[in-house]
Amino acid sequence: MRLLIIAPEQIPVPPFSGGSVENCIYQISKHVSYKYQITIVSRSNKNLPSKSVFGNTTIIRVPGKAAVDRFSWKHTARKLMKIYET
Numbered sequence: 073m074r075l076l077i078i079a080p081e082q083i084p085v086p087p088f089s090g091g092s093v094e095n096c097i098y099q100i101s102k103h104v105s106y107k108y109q110i111t112i113v114s115r116s117n118k119n120l121p122s123k124s125v126f127g128n129t130t131i132i133r134v135p136g137k138a139a140v141d142r143f144s145w146k147h148t149a150r151k152l153m154k155i156y157e158t
Contacts, residue, residue, distance in 0.1 A: 076152075077101065078113045085114035085131055105129045113152060 083091035086098040094114070101110045105128040116122060116133040124131040132152065 073107075074109045074111070075104075076111050076113070079115065082115060082136075084117040084120055084133055085112050088117075088119075101129050 087094040110129045
């Protein structure tokens, strides 16, 4: 089974400091990745690559809110699926 988790806040996953929601997303994904294929969509950060893969978990980091607002959610979902399939 595949799980898609969209981090709702401004801080990237995994967080450098703080970020309780992002930390929970990261920790939960580590615990269930043995059973599921997980993709996390998170905010980009200049210190992190745009895509990270560890085990069954893939983290895709995208630019901030302005980049998402230019597209409809349907269009954004299609773009994410193309990234996810590669």
